[in-house]
Amino acid sequence: MSNIIIGTAGHIDHGKTTLIKALSGIETDTTAEEKERGMSINLGFAYFDLPSGKRCGVVDVPGHEKFIKNMLAGVSGINLVLLLVDSREGIMPQTREHADILSLLGVENYIIVMTKADLAEDGYRELVKEEIEDFIKGTSLEGSPIIEVDSISGKGIDLLLKEIDIQTEKVAEMKKSKNARLNVDRAFQVKGFGTVVTGTLTEGEISVGDELEIYPKNIKTKVRNIQVHKSDVKTAYAGQRTAISLSNVKMEDAGRGCTLATPDTLTQTYMLDTEVKIINNSDSELELWDRVRLYIGTSEVMARIVPLGSEVLEAGKSGFAQFRLEEEVSVKNYDKFIIRTYSPMITVGGGVVLDAAPKKHSRFNEEILNKLKVRLQGNSKDLISNYILTAHNYLITTEEISKELEQNMDSVAADLLELIEEGIVHRMPSGYIHNKKYEEIREKISGIIRDYHEKYKLKPGIYKAELFSKFKINQKELAAIMELLINNKNLKAQGNFISLYDFEVKYDPAQLKEKERIEKILLESKFTPPGIKEITKGDRKSNELLNSLVGATLIKLDDDIVIHTKVFEEAEKKVLKHFENNKKLTLAEFRDVTGSSRKYALPILEYMDRQGITKRVEDYRILGK
Known part of the structure; x- marks a missing residue:
């Protein structure tokens, strides 16, 4: 080395x-x-x-x-x-x-x-x-x-x-990373150099002129000068004892306990999920809410301990624990730490950070315990799989995985290919989704649609907007997942409706006859259709059937006006033909083109506006697309 x-x-x-x-x-x-x-x-x-x-x-x-x-x-x-x-x-x-x-x-x-x-x-x-x-x-x-x-x-x-x-010769090389980190153990002033910090560069490299960040103060600074073994150098590398002169930093803002690092590379947190090993001493057992001193990097913070998966952290054994910190620390996963009792100060154990940004969770949550076990084992493929599974978002990009797990993009991409081949993750244009999450959301979406089909047997499906409103996840992610479900033939899209892939509306003879009657009336009446009450003659079943056709073969313009989709398509063609030779379209011109009256022309045009076919400007329309 x-x-x-x-x-x-x-x-x-x-x-x-x-x-x-x-x-x-x-x-x-x-x-x-x-x-x-x-x-x-x-x-x-x-x-x-x-x-x-x-x-x-x-x-x-x-x-x-x-x-x-x-x-x-x-x-x-x-x-x-x-x-x-x-x-x-x-x-x-x-x-x-x-x-x-x-x-x-x-x-x-x-x-x-x-x-x-x-x-x-x-x-x-x-x-x-x-x-x-x-x-x-x-x-x-x-x-x-x-x-x-x-x-x-x-x-x-x-x-x-x-x-x-x-x-x-037996010492392993320091972890190579493009991101630098130096835990500050001393800070002092030197005339002509300003604030100088010292420490061992544990990751990456630092060069004169680099812009770095001082955690946890979140102070941006620039490297003025670097010394290694009392000699000026242009660049310091991982594993070297280093003294670094910083610009625009007060000595009190960069002392022991601070970390000098590449900006946006450390997690600032008040909680840590960890694996803890207790030394083999009967006085060293730790119980729920015991107050301890936690030493990590060059920081010392007070913390309360929450054993995970057990009631007590026993002497001579290892176990999982969450630390609730009294001060914020800036760390990464797999950082090591030591714990000492509050008073008297006796070393009782130490461990490794497995999740630098956990949430409060149940002490006996099996999913959390399994996640910590996977992270402890450190297999890169399992780590990636677990991260995609447990991350807040459904879709995770290669860049996010690389940053979170500190693995290079090529190795992440290679592991993802294997995970795809094994059916553990699915690739999508905007990221990767774990199969368990995919199945979970597939079941939920299918269940909602199945219930909708049971309730509305004559509807071709649930409105896409209504379906989306039932989920509190990112709408872009949901749209991408829906697209995958459609491509995998789990679902079927018909206009603005989403249905199960094998669902079809089934009419009995009487319903089929009534459907054909309603559609015939609207096709023949074209741009001057009778009102809904007139079409259905106030019959409840006829009204239900007409509503079931809305979005499929019919378009509802307002509470009392529906037109056939073929009629609307004809109106759209007439409008587009008009714009071949004109820049504007007035209501009167549309009325004349379609042979309708103001009563029908205005709601048809307003529906075209909503669809983006036309756009209203003052008292006329322009082409929307």
């Missing part, structure tokens, strides 16, 4: 700062208070070169219990940890807590360094080494090399450097 960040961890006064000075020649205790008290309060930074020529950034994280949150800030972005144990004291309380935190945060690469070797007798050092081996057995540290050093005399330093070189 080209960019390595090494962290030191361990109990207070076990020699972290002295070891870093021995490795790098840089003293990381920089403040007067730190030097006076002989311990690291804030994060110290240095760098050194390995025998292979690789350069390592190194973070000296404090060991004192009171400064554990600074240690958590330092862990963000670390690839390899040197866990220090004093050869004279062995495993101490903060050694255990640091090891727990590192394991919970998913750090996989360690070297255990036994410091102050010259001050301990050989036999005692062997006992301490045995204690370390017992301590790491069954943990993520098991099998880690143990190196004895003395930072003052230099004993073992060369051996440690060689071992670091070996271990760095």
